[in-house]
Amino acid sequence: MKTPSCEYGVNDNSYQMAGGIEGLTRLVDDFYRFMDELPEAKTIRDMHPEDLTESRQKLAYFLSGWLGGPKLYSQNYGSIRIPMAHKHLPIVEEDSEMWILCMQKAVELQPYEAPFKDYLIEQLRVPAGRITQVCRR
Numbered sequence: 444m445k446t447p448s449c450e451y452g453v454n455d456n457s458y459q460m461a462g463g464i465e466g467l468t469r470l471v472d473d474f475y476r477f478m479d480e481l482p483e484a485k486t487i488r489d490m491h492p493e494d495l496t497e498s499r500q501k502l503a504y505f506l507s508g509w510l511g512g513p514k515l516y517s518q519n520y521g522s523i524r525i526p527m528a529h530k531h532l533p534i535v536e537e538d539s540e541m542w543i544l545c546m547q548k549a550v551e552l553q554p555y556e557a558p559f560k561d562y563l564i565e566q567l568r569v570p571a572g573r574i575t576q577v578c579r580r
Contacts, residue, residue: 458512471503473549526577534578539571
């Protein structure tokens with residue numbers, strides 16, 4: 444396993460490791476492509492609008508700030524509390540796992556260091572889990 448070239452989660456290191464907004468845009472594009480292609484992701488795909496243009500931008504912008512880069516989401520859309528923004532959706536544990544699966548497949552395609560790939564998925568499980576908790580009915 445390759446030693447990371449920087450400490451993730453410090454300053455904008457994670458944002459830089461992800462390739463800045465260009466890298467995050469590629470990641471998000473791959474993520475939504477998997478959501479479209481994987482039959483097991485149909486339930487979560489159906490929670491999104493048919494046209495994913497705004498969803499793609501919102502996720503890339505959110506990830507930018509979340510990974511320590513520019514706070515593009517708040518600059519363009521205002522503040523967000525991710526779990527509460529999803530509260531209206533009937534998200535269950537299986538949906539959360541499908542979201543992670545799509546993201547894992549997208550992350551695998553990126554030119555990130557292997558340890559950063561693992562770190563990123565581990566970190567994404569936190570908001571995914573919080574969303575599932577908020578959406579429980």
